[in-house]
Amino acid sequence: MGEGERVLSQQERLSELLELLAKRESVSVELAAQELRVSPATVRRDMGRLAQQQVLVRTRGGAVASNLAPDLPLHCKADRHADRKQRIAAAAARLVRPGMVVGLNGGTTTTEAARAIAARETAGVGVTVVTNALNIAAELVVRSHVRVVVTGGVARPQSHELLGDLAGRMLDGLTIDLMLLGVDALDPDQGATAHHEGEAGINRMMTDRAQRVIVLADSSKLLKSAFARICRTGRIDTLITDTSADDAAVKSFQALGVSVIRA
Numbered sequence: 001m002g003e004g005e006r007v008l009s010q011q012e013r014l015s016e017l018l019e020l021l022a023k024r025e026s027v028s029v030e031l032a033a034q035e036l037r038v039s040p041a042t043v044r045r046d047m048g049r050l051a052q053q054q055v056l057v058r059t060r061g062g063a064v065a066s067n068l069a070p071d072l073p074l075h076c077k078a079d080r081h082a083d084r085k086q087r088i089a090a091a092a093a094r095l096v097r098p099g100m101v102v103g104l105n106g107g108t109t110t111t112e113a114a115r116a117i118a119a120r121e122t123a124g125v126g127v128t129v130v131t132n133a134l135n136i137a138a139e140l141v142v143r144s145h146v147r148v149v150v151t152g153g154v155a156r157p158q159s160h161e162l163l164g165d166l167a168g169r170m171l172d173g174l175t176i177d178l179m180l181l182g183v184d185a186l187d188p189d190q191g192a193t194a195h196h197e198g199e200a201g202i203n204r205m206m207t208d209r210a211q212r213v214i215v216l217a218d219s220s221k222l223l224k225s226a227f228a229r230i231c232r233t234g235r236i237d238t239l240i241t242d243t244s245a246d247d248a249a250v251k252s253f254q255a256l257g258v259s260v261i262r263a
Contacts, residue, residue, distance in 0.1 A: 013038065013046050021056060021065045028062035084218040084242040084263075089113040091240050091263035092180050092216055099126045100177045105203045106133035106161035107182030109216045118143045130176055132167055132202055135160040149174070156198065163198040171205045179210035181231075185224035186217045188252045191233045193226040200228035207231045214238045219245040223252075233258060 008016070016036050021027055029047070033040045047063045050056045056063045089112035096102055096117050104110045114136045117127065131137055132151040140148045151170050153162030181203065183192040192215055194200040207213050213236050222245060238259045241250075250260050 008036075008038070010046070010049075013042065014050060017043070017046055017050065018055065021063065024065075026059065026062060026064040030061075032062070084244070085109045085112050085216075086116075087242060087263040088216050088218060088240050089116040091261055092214060093117045093120050095178065095214065095238075096120070096127060101128045101130060101175065103176040103179040103181075103206045103210055104129055104131040104133065104136055105180075105182055105206060106131075106136070106159040106199070107216075109218070110180055110182040111136055111139070113180050113216060114140055118146055130171075130174060130206070132162040132206070133160050134162065151202070153202065156196070159196070159199060161199055161202065163202050167202050168205050171202075171209055174209055176206065176210040177212065179207055179213045181207060181213055181215050181236075183215055183217050183221060183230060184226040185221050186215060186239070186253075187223055187225045188233050188256055190225040190229065192230040192236065194228050194230055195226045197228040200230045203230045207235060212237045214240060216240050218242050219249075222246070222249045 013036065017032060020032060020035055029040050029043050032043045032047075036043065047056065047058055051058045051063070056065055085108055088109055092113045093116035102117065104114055110133070114129065114131075117129070118140055127145070128147040128149060129136070129140055130149045130151070132153060134150070134155060137148050137150045140146050151162050152166030153164040154166075155161070156163055181192060184194045186192050194203060207230060213231065215236050215238070217239065219242050222241065233253065233256050236258050238261060239253055240261045240263060243262045245262055250262070253260055
């Protein structure tokens with residue numbers, strides 16, 4: 001490691017590199033090394049890894065964002081705002097009561113929420129979790145106090161979510177008490193949105209089956225919109241975000257009848 005190079009985990013480096021690419025259509029190795037305060041050799045290795053995952057395209061001396069860049073693989077997002085997501089997840093788990101049917105779609109924050117629910121064994125007793133996320137199902141199935149129901153569908157590698165008509169047909173017969181909804185963006189006018197239309201579609205179906213909808217979104221996702229709508233803001237009962245959320249942003253949701261919890 002060169003003098004002055006930052007000590008970061010691989011996932012932290014990949015996340016920061018992708019955020020840099022999200023701001024620019026292209027980035028050179030030299031610029032990335034300067035911005036991330038790591039060596040050019042480290043940047044080249046990380047660009048190579050991300051190119052293999054098809055979220056960027058290598059160029060002479062750097063990389064450009066690919067068409068998949070806004071929709072990153074789940075493990076590339078895991079370190080983004082991790083502390084915020086864990087606090088949001090803990091607040092969500094406190095809303096779960098014994099006997100509830102809880103919906104969880106895919107995503108890093110909802111994965112943390114699943115772990116928080118499982119860790120609170122008294123709240124988890126008799127809880128049924130309905131999810132279209134394979135990674136969440138795999139984590140919860142070993143918890144004897146949580147019953148797991150998995151939708152059908154075709155697995156999407158980037159998010160580990162099951163999509164398609166099979167999932168929709170299965171959800172038609174269910175009622176969900178509390179939907180804990182992870183989103184890519186949340187805006188008062190546009191509502192809850194996702195980058196991928198297939199994910200938005202199945203998440204919309206899960207939301208339609210829910211008595212209450214709780215959106216889990218850290219402050220970086222507020223006042224933004226993505227490609228496909230999951231639901232309008234009027235369908236959302238509660239937003240759980242972090243303490244960094246802007247007061248004006250919070251008030252814009254409260255004005256539309258959304259209860260806001262800052263964790």
